[in-house]
Amino acid sequence: MNKQRIFITGGTGFIGQALIARWLQQGHLITVLSRRPEWVQRHWQGKVVAVSDFQQLSGSFDVLVNLAGEGIADRRWSRARKAELYESRVELTQALVRWATLSGQRFKRVLSGSAIGYYGGFDGAASPALDETADAGDDFAARLCRDWEQAAEPLQELTGRLVYLRTGVVLGSHGGMLKRLKLPFSLGLGGVIGDGRQVLSWISLDDYCRAVDFLLSADVSGPVNMTSPNPETNRAFTSALASALKRPALLPMPSCMAKAAFGEMSLLLLKGQKVLPQQLTQAGFSFHDADITPLLEREFHSGIYQAGAR
Numbered sequence: 001m002n003k004q005r006i007f008i009t010g011g012t013g014f015i016g017q018a019l020i021a022r023w024l025q026q027g028h029l030i031t032v033l034s035r036r037p038e039w040v041q042r043h044w045q046g047k048v049v050a051v052s053d054f055q056q057l058s059g060s061f062d063v064l065v066n067l068a069g070e071g072i073a074d075r076r077w078s079r080a081r082k083a084e085l086y087e088s089r090v091e092l093t094q095a096l097v098r099w100a101t102l103s104g105q106r107f108k109r110v111l112s113g114s115a116i117g118y119y120g121g122f123d124g125a126a127s128p129a130l131d132e133t134a135d136a137g138d139d140f141a142a143r144l145c146r147d148w149e150q151a152a153e154p155l156q157e158l159t160g161r162l163v164y165l166r167t168g169v170v171l172g173s174h175g176g177m178l179k180r181l182k183l184p185f186s187l188g189l190g191g192v193i194g195d196g197r198q199v200l201s202w203i204s205l206d207d208y209c210r211a212v213d214f215l216l217s218a219d220v221s222g223p224v225n226m227t228s229p230n231p232e233t234n235r236a237f238t239s240a241l242a243s244a245l246k247r248p249a250l251l252p253m254p255s256c257m258a259k260a261a262f263g264e265m266s267l268l269l270l271k272g273q274k275v276l277p278q279q280l281t282q283a284g285f286s287f288h289d290a291d292i293t294p295l296l297e298r299e300f301h302s303g304i305y306q307a308g309a310r
């Protein structure tokens with residue numbers, strides 16, 4: 001791909017940092033919207049432009065990637081927390097649309113955030129295989145994803161291709177779910193959650209970044225499931241993680257304990273979705289990490305592996 005001017009929200013996060021590292025190597029020009037512009041300057045040694053407000057932006061961009069959002073699993077979903085999760089995605093995206101429209105942007109590609117929570121949470125045995133044509137669910141996470149996608153819809157007018165990144169659980173040892181699980185599992189405190197049959201649709205961080213790059217030039221638009229072709233049950237994932245960390249997974253978390261500890265947010269642990277990457281597969285994307293066991297072994301045992309750098 002030729003040198004692109006890329007504007008990204010959420011560029012300081014787990015996924016955004018890996019994308020930017022990759023794009024800098026490819027020679028693209030990056031601008032990040034962040035509440036911490038000084039951190040951005042320091043972290044990328046001035047190689048990335050940082051703005052804290054849309055008003056500070058000037059010029060036009062070829063690509064817009066919209067990933068900003070408060071961490072969905074960081075805190076219990078109180079009413080106030082739900083409002084933060086909503087504002088940081090839906091209202092930020094609405095502000096993004098206003099800026100892009102008023103400043104007359106014409107993007108070659110827009111990739112806007114969403115998640116597989118869009119489809120709702122299913123008990124293990126009940127999850128059908130879900131491709132991008134499946135209906136939206138009706139729990140809080142599903143409504144949040146649906147409204148986040150709808151907020152981005154007006155960007156359709158400003159680009160040839162608008163993609164909604166329906167992101168599965170992104171696996172990389174430096175952040176996201178694996179970073180949270182590493183300590184308890186290393187201490188032998190990990191275990192199956194609930195009945196262990198709920199399905200985890202995952203993607204490696206490396207494949208996620210490769211898929212984003214693929215979508216920047218592919219003839220694909222609309223929702224795209226950003227998941228590997230091989231979702232796993234919680235039980236299989238737990239066993240693969242314990243084995244990669246060479247520890248037993250002895251401490252199951254019964255459903256009642258998860259509900260008591262996490263309230264409504266426990267649906268992220270106790271329910272799942274069997275999501276398949278139909279759009280990516282049909283468009284010819286090939287996954288490097290289709291299987292969970294070798295991925296987890298590599299994440300925890302390869303000194304040479306660098307997220308997003310392959």
Ligand SMILES: NC(=O)c1ccc[n+]([C@@H]2O[C@H](COP(=O)([O-])OP(=O)(O)OC[C@H]3O[C@@H](n4cnc5c(N)ncnc54)[C@H](OP(=O)(O)O)[C@@H]3O)[C@@H](O)[C@H]2O)c1
Binds near residue numbers: 011014015069088116
């Ligand atoms: N990681 C996963 O497994 C996964 C799965 C499904 C969906 N996703 C979605 O993909 C996106 C990126 O994920 P991630 O794991 O990279 O997230 P992350 O590490 O938590 O980073 C979140 C980013 O959003 C920005 N942000 C957070 N709260 C904000 C607020 N109130 N206002 C404005 N910006 C805010 C932060 O930017 P500053 O602090 O610089 O402002 C940060 O760069 C998220 O929206 C997430 O919901 C991730």
